Amino acid sequence: MAAEPTLRGRVALVTGASRGIGRAIARRLSAHGAAVALSASPRSAEALNAARDEIRAAGGGAESLVCELADAEARGALVARAEAALGAVDILINNAAGISAYAPPSKIDLAARRAMFELNLQAPIDLIQQALPGMRARGWGRIVNLSSDTSTQPPIPYAGGAKFVHALALYGASKAALDRYTTGLAAELHGSGVHVNALLPYKIARSESAEQVARQAAATHPDWVEPLELMAEAAYLLVAGAHQGEIAVSRALLQRCQQPLHALDGETVIGDALSLVQFS
Numbered sequence: 001m002a003a004e005p006t007l008r009g010r011v012a013l014v015t016g017a018s019r020g021i022g023r024a025i026a027r028r029l030s031a032h033g034a035a036v037a038l039s040a041s042p043r044s045a046e047a048l049n050a051a052r053d054e055i056r057a058a059g060g061g062a063e064s065l066v067c068e069l070a071d072a073e074a075r076g077a078l079v080a081r082a083e084a085a086l087g088a089v090d091i092l093i094n095n096a097a098g099i100s101a102y103a104p105p106s107k108i109d110l111a112a113r114r115a116m117f118e119l120n121l122q123a124p125i126d127l128i129q130q131a132l133p134g135m136r137a138r139g140w141g142r143i144v145n146l147s148s149d150t151s152t153q154p155p156i157p158y159a160g161g162a163k164f165v166h167a168l169a170l171y172g173a174s175k176a177a178l179d180r181y182t183t184g185l186a187a188e189l190h191g192s193g194v195h196v197n198a199l200l201p202y203k204i205a206r207s208e209s210a211e212q213v214a215r216q217a218a219a220t221h222p223d224w225v226e227p228l229e230l231m232a233e234a235a236y237l238l239v240a241g242a243h244q245g246e247i248a249v250s251r252a253l254l255q256r257c258q259q260p261l262h263a264l265d266g267e268t269v270i271g272d273a274l275s276l277v278q279f280s
């Protein structure tokens with residue numbers, strides 16, 4: 001357990017916590033004392049339980065809650081389920097997301113458009129609206145929405161991998177919508193004690209699902225690829241601090257806060273904040 005139990009007594013709900021960035025953030029928040037409700041779809045119930053057990057083995061409080069977030073009825077009960085298991089949700093990490101279609105913008109069909117916005121925009125908003133009344137009443141809350149640099153299109157003509165970049169237009173649009181919702185909500189919540197921010201990797205965070213892209217990018221742009229610990233560190237900064245309405249890029253946030261990079265235990269320093277060199 002980390003020496004700094006800054007989140008002791010807090011309860012966090014982390015979606016998409018069966019692997020990747022969500023699992024790393026859940027572990028990091030737990031290392032600072034938060035009890036964590038981890039959620040993922042029924043597809044990954046086993047991995048979700050393994051993530052829960054990993055936190056428990058390190059001495060943290062954790063529950064796993066299987067929930068298909070594309071299903072409005074199922075997600076409508078998620079915050080209440082987390083609260084029944086662990087107590088009032090103080091911290092909501094909207095991390096789960098997906099890509100329903102890789103298609104050029106001229107050809108994206110209606111079903112794919114609906115699916116992408118359902119999971120990447122409507123689900124986070126629904127969870128926020130469930131958790132917010134309690135956070136407001138208690139005068140303390142933290143919401144972090146996971147975003148992506150694909151929310152903006154690189155300059156045209158794009159120098160490399162143009163097809164790939166264009167094929168992410170719909171995914172990027174769903175993240176751009178989430179960013180705009182985040183800043184609007186932050187303005188509405190100003191002064192309430194509830195802080196809402198978005199967080200994105202500079203380019204690629206080395207999750208299992210991004211591994212192939214990470215390997216390709218590392219060959220030509222090694223600075224594009226970052227370890228999961230960096231996203232977990234940045235998420236922790238947003239939760240522990242008083243940032244409001246930021247669309248924060250992980251490494252820029254660490255540099256601005258002069259925060260060293262820690263392992264997921266929250267204690268062991270594994271990187272330098274200013275150069276962001278990772279020690280291994």
Ligand SMILES: NC(=O)c1ccc[n+]([C@@H]2O[C@H](COP(=O)([O-])OP(=O)(O)OC[C@H]3O[C@@H](n4cnc5c(N)ncnc54)[C@H](OP(=O)(O)O)[C@@H]3O)[C@@H](O)[C@H]2O)c1
Pocket residue numbers: 015016017018019020021022039040041042043044045067068069070094095096097098119146147148149200201203204205206207208209210
């Ligand atoms: N990795 C990157 O380089 C990168 C870059 C930019 C932005 N991001 C953003 O960061 C977040 C996490 O990325 P990641 O790479 O760690 O993702 P990931 O490895 O694909 O994991 C996604 C998580 O979300 C869950 N999930 C997906 N669809 C779901 C559904 N319909 N219902 C419930 N849970 C669902 C997955 O569980 P199931 O297996 O059960 O579906 C999994 O736990 C996402 O919001 C992503 O858009 C990542």
